[in-house]
Structures are given as structure tokens and as C-alpha cells.
Amino acid sequence: MKVAELLEKRRENWLQLEQFCEQMKGRRLASLGAANISRFAALYRAACADLALADSYQLPPNTVQYLHRLVGRAHNQLYRSRKFDLTSWLIVLLFEVPQRVFNDRCVQLMFCIFWGTFVLSAALAYSKQLWPDYAEQMLTSAQIESLEENFKNPIAGRPSEANFVMAGFYIQHNTSIGLRCFAGGLLVVPGLFITLFNAAFLGAAFGYMARPDVAAGTNFLHFVTAHGPFELTAIVLSAGAGLRLGVSWLKTNGLTREASLSKTAEEAMPIMGAAMVMFFLAAMIEGFLSPSAAPYWVKATVAVLSSGMLMFYFIVLGIPRRPSNAVG
Amino acid sequence: MQADVAQIDTKIEVVTPENIAFHYQVAGPARRAMAFLIDLVIRLGILFGVGCLTAVFGIVAGGVAILGYLIAYFLLDWFYGALFETFMNGQTPGKRVLGIRVLTVDGQPINGLQAVIRNVLRSVDLMPVLSLEMFGIPAPMYIIPTFMVGLVIMATNRRFQRLGDLVCRTMVVMEERQWLAGVARLDDPRAMRLAxxxxxxxxxxxxxxxxxxxxxxxxxxxxxxxxxxxxxxxxxxxxxxxxxxxxxxxxxxxxxxxxxxxxxxxxxxxxxxxxxxxxxxxxxxxxxxxxxxxxxxxxxxxxxxxxxxxxxxxxxxxxxxx
Structure with a gap:
């Protein structure tokens, strides 16, 4: 059979396959109808076969190129991205993440780095002898002034409108910092820098506000108690997951760097997901409860309860199980 | 000959479940930058639309409206690409306009997790960032991404993968329509006689x-x-x-x-x-x-x-x- 004849015979099939590709673009597969879908699949397989035999048919190169493109387009319409599956994400968040975090050296290391820097910075800012200017240098005097200004008055609630706005701001702002910590961890240095900077800054703010001669101090502590556990855990968690990413291409455990990186990313992203949930909870508490006029014991109870929940999450759900009990 | 062409070309061979190997052309940085810019404009457009809605809805409940606006801003900022790439089969609107699509390196469609990872990690690829303050313009809010990290990484591999792509094993390919040209026409009837x-x-x-x-x-x-x-x-x-x-x-x-x-x-x-x-x-x-x-x-x-x-x-x- 001559090529021209063959092309004439196939042309109709190919053009029809092309039409289907056009039709399916940006639509759900089901909208095409069962008969058309099976027709589409048959046409696709036929085009695949034509491409496979192109060499022995001696098709001209431009037709072969056309077939490559056509098969590529049809392939992408047939094999489609899978959607988010909420239940499986929930299982990952509730069972896999805590177990992974429990054993994750990077998260533990980041925990130590973050809290070590935090406590050191707080001590330096608190003490007037060790490094008298530390608080001013770390926080800048403008920041100190605005901190003192903000917490000048006892916390007595504010209009609910402002609560909503601030909750939105905390979600946007804090979660973005967490995500940046995570992404920056891939290159190790930026991630460490963001984390250390945040730890030092927060530590200095706590240390300075805890000084007995700072009038706004009690109000400040009153404000931060309730949302502290969630927020600080979330930042440690995102930085730890980021560090895990960065370490994965430095220490590959026998895999290629690329394989190690992609395997780790699939494990680390859910940890970041858990951190995002915590950021969200912290933002809600920070937006609505922390600035409210509720007495201190309520806020302290919330802090204790949320710490308890985190303990439960990371220790009870996270304790390593025998493989027979392991989920997934 | 084919192998040599693949070395200097930007072609990637993909083997399908039907056991067919076909070629994709990988999309280069210029085309992807265009798609990114279009997406950026769309993102700003959506944000503007949400802002208008917020203003209207804000008459009734200002706080809730602004909360919604800020959450929308956050989602657009970090998950715009991930959502579209998951629900539009590896394409964002910008990518569709430019005729490119995200696939795994095996030519399979990407899943939600991959879409999220590659979009979150864009914040590394766009490093280092410049701020307008460096040029003496007092606007600390506006930063200019240089995408240097992404460009350098793209130059080092055959599939033009940026860091986010390398991490979740995806690539961006061109998906262009080509017209079936058939057999070339001969304009000279003498050729046929000579045959x-x-x-x-x-x-x-x-x-x-x-x-x-x-x-x-x-x-x-x-x-x-x-x-x-x-x-x-x-x-x-x-x-x-x-x-x-x-x-x-x-x-x-x-x-x-x-x-x-x-x-x-x-x-x-x-x-x-x-x-x-x-x-x-x-x-x-x-x-x-x-x-x-x-x-x-x-x-x-x-x-x-x-x-x-x-x-x-x-x-x-x-x-x-x-």
C-alpha cells in the first residue's frame, strides 16, 4: 500500500481524534458520553498503533511529527490528573504525619535550634548586664515603642469587626512565613536564616517585655499565652520539614539526589500541611480569644488544652507502632 | 539519527501504557515566563474582583468580608497554581493560552500533592528577590522576584525543570496542535512523467x-x-x-x-x-x-x-x- 493511500484512509480517524481532543479540552470526561469516550479510546489506540508502525509504513517525517503531537494531546486528555481526595488527606494528617514527626531528626534538631535561639535571645534581652543594648539592637527602638504602645492598656476586648480582620491577617501573614520557612529549607541557608531570625526576634520581644520595669509586659504576656503553643509549634514544624527537604539532597541514603529529594518532598509536604492547620487554629485564637476581655485563667486553660492536644497528636498518635498496626 | 537529534533538541521521549514511545517538546523558560505573567494578571484581576465583592459585602459585615478577602489573598498567593493544575489537568489559564502543560517526567498527569509542592516551592525559584527600597523607592511592600535560582537550575538539566519541578518530578511540555500536511504536492507534472x-x-x-x-x-x-x-x-x-x-x-x-x-x-x-x-x-x-x-x-x-x-x-x- 502506498503512503498516500494509507494517509487517505487514516486521515478521517486522525481528524476525528483531533476533534475529540478539542471537545474534551477543559471539560469533564463524563460530559462526552459513554459511546464517545470508548470511540475516543479506540481512536487513540489506533493512532498509537499508526505511530508505532510509522517507520515500517515509511510515513514522511512531517506526518510522523504530526502523529507525535496528536498522540501526546490525546494521551493528556485520556490520562487526567487525580483530584484531591479529602479522606486520604485526613488519614495522612492524623496518622502518618505524627508518626513521621516523632522520628524525624530534622524536626527535633529544628526544635532545639528554634527554642535554643529563642531562650538565648530572651535571656539576652531580659538581662541588662549581659548585653545591655541587645534588645534595642535586635528589635530596633521603633519596634519597641510600637510594642509598648500596643500593649499599653490592659486587654479589654475590641470590636468584633477588628477581630475578623486581624484573624484574616494572621492567617495570611503567619502561614506565609511558615510556607517561606518550609520552601527556604530546600536551600538550607535561607530556611535557617528565616527561622533563626524569627526565633531571635520573638525571643527578644518576650525577654524585653518580661523585664520587671516594662509596664506593658503583663498585658503582652496576657495576650500571647493562648495562641502561643499552636503558633510556635507550627513554625518549628514548617522549618523542620523544610530542613528535611534540604538535608535530603545532601544526605541521600543511597538514592540519587533527585529521587531522594522527590521521595522526601512527598513525606515533608503533609508535615507542612499539619503546620498550616496549626497556623490556622493559632490565627483563630489570636484573632478572637487573645484580644478579648476574658480573664487570664481562660486563656491559660486554652494554652494548656492546646498544648495537651499537641502532645496527644505528636506522642500518642506518633509513637511508633508495630507494622501490623501501621496505617497505610 | 533520532538519538542525536534528541541530544540537541528539547525533545523528551515518553512511553505510554499502550507501549508507544512518543516525543514531547519541553517548554523553555521564555514561554513559561509568559504563562506566569498571564497568570499574574489573572490573579490580580481575581483579587480586584474579590476586593469589589468585599467592598459591597462590607456594608453588611465589614469584618467578615475583610477576613474573606485576606483568606482569598493568601490562597491566591500560594495555591492558585496548585488548584488550577489539579483541576485543569496540569494547566493554569496562562499555561493554556501558551499551550503548555505540566506532566510528571514519565508523561503521566500530575496529582494534587505534586501540584501543591511545585507551586509552594516557587518561592525558592524566584529567589533572590529585590525590593524597590534598593532603588531608593520607599515601598517595602513590593518585591521584585529575579527567578535566578530557577533559571540556573533549569539550565542544568535536560528537561528545563526548575527546583520545584525537580522536587516533585514534573516537567512542563508544549502541547501544540500541528496540522496534518499529508504528502507534499509536487508543483511540476514533469516529475511524475520522469517517474x-x-x-x-x-x-x-x-x-x-x-x-x-x-x-x-x-x-x-x-x-x-x-x-x-x-x-x-x-x-x-x-x-x-x-x-x-x-x-x-x-x-x-x-x-x-x-x-x-x-x-x-x-x-x-x-x-x-x-x-x-x-x-x-x-x-x-x-x-x-x-x-x-x-x-x-x-x-x-x-x-x-x-x-x-x-x-x-x-x-x-x-x-x-x-
């Missing part, structure tokens, strides 16, 4: 057929002198082999061979007879006899009528082959 003078038992090998197709599909772009220059290399030895007059145009000879190889093989019949022991030179039918006598019937079908052509709405690519 009759070629020895009937001459077998056109696969590589020769490919070379012929490459030449004839492209000769439309060449000037007369260039055609002569290119066709000489193959034409000269073939003329000698066929024992045709030396002044036969090489270009015409290649066209005739092309016609023989891809369109209509008058030699088929003759070769069959050679194998059966009949003389190929006997007059099998009137047309061949007339051809041998150098008289060509007026009713000979023009090549254009025999070959695959495109429907009228075929577009510019088809026209170029003519």
Missing part, C-alpha cells in the same frame, strides 16, 4: 525514502540555486545509476523518486511481473505504452488530485507545503 523512466525494479530503501521526504517537504523554501546545490549530492550518483541523460534536473529526479516512493508506484505492477518471469519492457497497458513512446495522454491525473490534501480550513502550515 515512469525510472527503472521499475529500483527499490527505494527506508533511509532513501526519508531523505527524499525531508528534501521534498522543504524544497518549497529553497531558491532555485539552493535546490540545485542540495539535490546534486543525491541526484548525480542516481542519474549515473539509472543511465538517464546528464542534463536531467537533479531536483526533478528527486521529486520523481518521491512520487514513486510515497504517492503512486507504477513500478509495482512491473516488478511483480519481473518476479513472475515476464518481461518488464512489454507494453502492459496503453498508458505505459504511450509513456514509453513519449506521448502523454491529456487525461493523465494531475498529482494534486491523487494526493492527500487538507480541508480548506487547514491553516497556514498546510499552505506552505503547496
Amino acid at each position: 515512469d523512466y525510472l527503472p521499475a525494479d529500483f527499490q527505494i530503501t527506508r533511509t532513501l525514502a526519508q531523505a527524499l521526504a525531508h528534501y521534498v517537504e522543504r524544497r518549497g523554501y529553497y531558491s532555485e540555486a539552493r535546490r540545485r546545490e542540495v539535490a546534486r549530492h543525491l541526484g548525480e550518483p542516481l542519474l549515473r545509476q539509472f543511465g538517464l541523460p546528464h542534463d536531467t534536473s537533479h531536483d526533478l529526479l528527486l521529486c520523481a523518486l518521491y512520487y514513486r516512493a510515497f504517492v503512486a508506484d507504477v513500478g509495482d505492477e512491473a516488478r511483480r511481473k519481473v518476479r513472475q518471469g515476464e518481461s518488464p519492457f512489454g507494453p502492459p497497458d496503453a498508458t505505459a505504452a504511450a509513456a514509453a513512446a513519449g506521448q502523454f495522454p491529456r487525461t493523465w491525473p494531475l498529482p494534486q488530485q491523487q494526493m492527500v490534501t487538507l480541508p480548506p480550513a487547514a491553516g497556514p502550515d498546510a499552505a506552505r507545503i503547496l
Whole structure:
């Protein structure tokens, strides 16, 4: 059979396959109808076969190129991205993440780095002898002034409108910092820098506000108690997951760097997901409860309860199980 | 030859579950940057729309409206690409306009997790960032991403993967529509006549057929002198082999061979007879006899009528082959 004849015979099939590709673009597969879908699949397989035999048919190169493109387009319409599956994400968040975090050296290391820097910075800012200017240098005097200004008055609630706005701001702002910590961890240095900077800054703010001669101090502590556990855990968690990413291409455990990186990313992203949930909870508490006029014991109870929940999450759900009990 | 082409080209071979290997062309940084800019504009547009809604809804409940706006801002900032790539099968609106798509390196569609990872990690690829303050403009809110990390990483691998792509094993490929051009048309009826003078038992090998197709599909772009220059290399030895007059145009000879190889093989019949022991030179039918006598019937079908052509709405690519 001559090529021209063959092309004439196939042309109709190919053009029809092309039409289907056009039709399916940006639509759900089901909208095409069962008969058309099976027709589409048959046409696709036929085009695949034509491409496979192109060499022995001696098709001209431009037709072969056309077939490559056509098969590529049809392939992408047939094999489609899978959607988010909420239940499986929930299982990952509730069972896999805590177990992974429990054993994750990077998260533990980041925990130590973050809290070590935090406590050191707080001590330096608190003490007037060790490094008298530390608080001013770390926080800048403008920041100190605005901190003192903000917490000048006892916390007595504010209009609910402002609560909503601030909750939105905390979600946007804090979660973005967490995500940046995570992404920056891939290159190790930026991630460490963001984390250390945040730890030092927060530590200095706590240390300075805890000084007995700072009038706004009690109000400040009153404000931060309730949302502290969630927020600080979330930042440690995102930085730890980021560090895990960065370490994965430095220490590959026998895999290629690329394989190690992609395997780790699939494990680390859910940890970041858990951190995002915590950021969200912290933002809600920070937006609505922390600035409210509720007495201190309520806020302290919330802090204790949320710490308890985190303990439960990371220790009870996270304790390593025998493989027979392991989920997934 | 294919392997060599793949080395210098941006082609990636993908093997499908149907056990077919086909080629993708990988999308380069310029095209992806365009798609990113379009997405950026769309993102700002959506944000503006949400802002208007917020303003309207804010009359009733200002706080909740602004909460919604800030959450929308956060989601657009970090998950715009991830959501679209998951629900639009690896494309964002910008990518669709530019005809590119995200796939895994095995050519499979990406899943939600991969879409999220590669979009969250864009914040590394766009490093280092400049701020307008560096240029003396007091606007700390606005930063300029330079995408240097992403560009350098893209330059180091064959698939133009940025860091986010490397991490979740994805790549961005072009998905362009190409028009079916069919067999090239020969504008010279003499080529077809010359085909009759070629020895009937001459077998056109696969590589020769490919070379012929490459030449004839492209000769439309060449000037007369260039055609002569290119066709000489193959034409000269073939003329000698066929024992045709030396002044036969090489270009015409290649066209005739092309016609023989891809369109209509008058030699088929003759070769069959050679194998059966009949003389190929006997007059099998009137047309061949007339051809041998150098008289060509007026009713000979023009090549254009025999070959695959495109429907009228075929577009510019088809026209170029003519």
C-alpha cells in the first residue's frame, strides 16, 4: 500500500481524534458520553498503533511529527490528573504525619535550634548586664515603642469587626512565613536564616517585655499565652520539614539526589500541611480569644488544652507502632 | 539519527501504557515566563474582583468580608497554581493560552500533592528577590522576584525543570496542535512523467525514502540555486545509476523518486511481473505504452488530485507545503 493511500484512509480517524481532543479540552470526561469516550479510546489506540508502525509504513517525517503531537494531546486528555481526595488527606494528617514527626531528626534538631535561639535571645534581652543594648539592637527602638504602645492598656476586648480582620491577617501573614520557612529549607541557608531570625526576634520581644520595669509586659504576656503553643509549634514544624527537604539532597541514603529529594518532598509536604492547620487554629485564637476581655485563667486553660492536644497528636498518635498496626 | 537529534533538541521521549514511545517538546523558560505573567494578571484581576465583592459585602459585615478577602489573598498567593493544575489537568489559564502543560517526567498527569509542592516551592525559584527600597523607592511592600535560582537550575538539566519541578518530578511540555500536511504536492507534472523512466525494479530503501521526504517537504523554501546545490549530492550518483541523460534536473529526479516512493508506484505492477518471469519492457497497458513512446495522454491525473490534501480550513502550515 502506498503512503498516500494509507494517509487517505487514516486521515478521517486522525481528524476525528483531533476533534475529540478539542471537545474534551477543559471539560469533564463524563460530559462526552459513554459511546464517545470508548470511540475516543479506540481512536487513540489506533493512532498509537499508526505511530508505532510509522517507520515500517515509511510515513514522511512531517506526518510522523504530526502523529507525535496528536498522540501526546490525546494521551493528556485520556490520562487526567487525580483530584484531591479529602479522606486520604485526613488519614495522612492524623496518622502518618505524627508518626513521621516523632522520628524525624530534622524536626527535633529544628526544635532545639528554634527554642535554643529563642531562650538565648530572651535571656539576652531580659538581662541588662549581659548585653545591655541587645534588645534595642535586635528589635530596633521603633519596634519597641510600637510594642509598648500596643500593649499599653490592659486587654479589654475590641470590636468584633477588628477581630475578623486581624484573624484574616494572621492567617495570611503567619502561614506565609511558615510556607517561606518550609520552601527556604530546600536551600538550607535561607530556611535557617528565616527561622533563626524569627526565633531571635520573638525571643527578644518576650525577654524585653518580661523585664520587671516594662509596664506593658503583663498585658503582652496576657495576650500571647493562648495562641502561643499552636503558633510556635507550627513554625518549628514548617522549618523542620523544610530542613528535611534540604538535608535530603545532601544526605541521600543511597538514592540519587533527585529521587531522594522527590521521595522526601512527598513525606515533608503533609508535615507542612499539619503546620498550616496549626497556623490556622493559632490565627483563630489570636484573632478572637487573645484580644478579648476574658480573664487570664481562660486563656491559660486554652494554652494548656492546646498544648495537651499537641502532645496527644505528636506522642500518642506518633509513637511508633508495630507494622501490623501501621496505617497505610 | 533520532538519538542525536534528541541530544540537541528539547525533545523528551515518553512511553505510554499502550507501549508507544512518543516525543514531547519541553517548554523553555521564555514561554513559561509568559504563562506566569498571564497568570499574574489573572490573579490580580481575581483579587480586584474579590476586593469589589468585599467592598459591597462590607456594608453588611465589614469584618467578615475583610477576613474573606485576606483568606482569598493568601490562597491566591500560594495555591492558585496548585488548584488550577489539579483541576485543569496540569494547566493554569496562562499555561493554556501558551499551550503548555505540566506532566510528571514519565508523561503521566500530575496529582494534587505534586501540584501543591511545585507551586509552594516557587518561592525558592524566584529567589533572590529585590525590593524597590534598593532603588531608593520607599515601598517595602513590593518585591521584585529575579527567578535566578530557577533559571540556573533549569539550565542544568535536560528537561528545563526548575527546583520545584525537580522536587516533585514534573516537567512542563508544549502541547501544540500541528496540522496534518499529508504528502507534499509536487508543483511540476514533469516529475511524475520522469517517474515512469525510472527503472521499475529500483527499490527505494527506508533511509532513501526519508531523505527524499525531508528534501521534498522543504524544497518549497529553497531558491532555485539552493535546490540545485542540495539535490546534486543525491541526484548525480542516481542519474549515473539509472543511465538517464546528464542534463536531467537533479531536483526533478528527486521529486520523481518521491512520487514513486510515497504517492503512486507504477513500478509495482512491473516488478511483480519481473518476479513472475515476464518481461518488464512489454507494453502492459496503453498508458505505459504511450509513456514509453513519449506521448502523454491529456487525461493523465494531475498529482494534486491523487494526493492527500487538507480541508480548506487547514491553516497556514498546510499552505506552505503547496
